[in-house]
C-alpha cells in the first residue's frame with residue numbers, strides 16, 4: 577500500500593479523480609495529529625551523537641524533508657510513477673536534460689513549446705556539444721534515428737497543439753530514444769503520459785497543478801528506478817529543491833485540483849463556444865472544439881481538457897484595450913490559477929503575432945466570465 581490513507585493499492589486505482597486528489601499523499605490517520613501535517617522547517621536535523629546519519633532518515637534539508645516527500649508521494653500517485661519535486665518547472669526540466677544528455681547526443685524539442693526550454697538548449701546544451709533539433713508539436717517529426725531524448729509538450733504552451741503521445745513514444749522507442757513529456761498544461765488529471773508510453777514526465781507545478789498563483793514548483797515522475805536515482809543525485813548535488821512551506825502549500829492545494837479543473841475546463845468550453853461566434857476574434861484554439869486541429873488526438877488521449885484558450889485580437893493595442901476593459905481578467909503571465917488571467921505572449925519573446933493572447937480561465941462563475949469577456953471585446 578502507498579502512504580495514501582485508507583485503501584489498498586487496488587482501491588487507490590479505482591478511486592475517481594476527486595477522491596484521489598483529496599487523499600493523495602496523506603499519512604495514515606494518527607489520533608491527535610492533523611490530516612496533512614504542517615511544514616517541517618529544518619536545515620540540519622538532530623543527529624544521533626554516536627551513530628550519526630545512519631540512525632534516522634533525516635539528516636539535512638537538501639536531500640531530506642518530510643513535507644517534500646509527502647508532496648512527492650501525492651504527485652507520484654496522480655502520475656502513476658515515482659516523483660521528485662523541484663524548486664520550479666525549469667529546475668525539473670533542466671535537471672532531466674543535463675542528467676540524460678552527453679556531448680555528441682541529440683535532443684528533439686518542441687519548436688512551439690515553453691520558450692525557456694529552447695533558450696536553455698541554445699545557450700547551454702549546444703555549448704556542451706549536444707545537438708538540438710526542434711519539431712512543431714502537431715508534426716511533422718523528423719526521423720528519430722540517432723536521437724537520444726525526445727521532449728514533447730502537450731498541449732503545447734501557448735499554441736495548444738497536441739502531440740499523439742502513444743504513437744510518438746512507440747516511434748521514439750523503436751529508434752532507441754527516451755521520451756519525456758512536459759505535462760504542465762494537461763496536469764496528471766488531464767493525461768498520464770507514463771500510461772501512454774512515455775519514460776518520464778516533467779512539469780511545472782506552478783500552474784494548474786497547484787493553481788493559486790502563490791508558489792513556484794516543478795516535478796519529474798518516472799517508473800524507471802535508475803533514471804529516478806540519477807536525477808535524485810543530480811538534484812542533491814545542484815540543490816534546486818522546493819522549500820518546506822511551498823511543498824506544504826502545494827500539497828494543500830492538490831486536494832482541490834479536480835474541482836478547480838472541472839470549473840476551469842467548463843469555463844473554457846463556454847468561452848470557446850462564445851468566442852467562436854465572434855467575427856472580431858481570429859485564430860481561436862481550444863482542443864475541445866470539434867473543429868480544432870488538435871481535437872481528434874485530444875479527444876482520444878486526454879481525460880479532460882485544460883482551461884486555456886488562445887486567440888488573436890489583431891494587435892497589441894487591441895489586446896491592451898480588451899484587458900483594460902475587462903473587470904475579471906488579470907493581465908498576468910503564468911496560467912492555471914483560480915483567477916482568470918491573460919497574457920500577450922509576444923511581450924515575452926514567444927514567436928507569435930503581436931495580438932496573440934493566451935487566456936487562462938479561473939473558477940469564476942461561467943455566466944459572469946462569458947459576459948465580462950464579451951463586454952470587454954465589444955468595448956475594445
Ligand SMILES: *Cc1c(COP(=O)(O)O)cnc(C)c1O
Nearest residue numbers: 664665666690733760780782793
Ligand atoms: C511555466 C512552464 C514551465 C516552467 O515552469 P516554472 O515553474 O515557471 O519554472 C515549463 N513548461 C511549461 C509548459 C510551462 O508552462
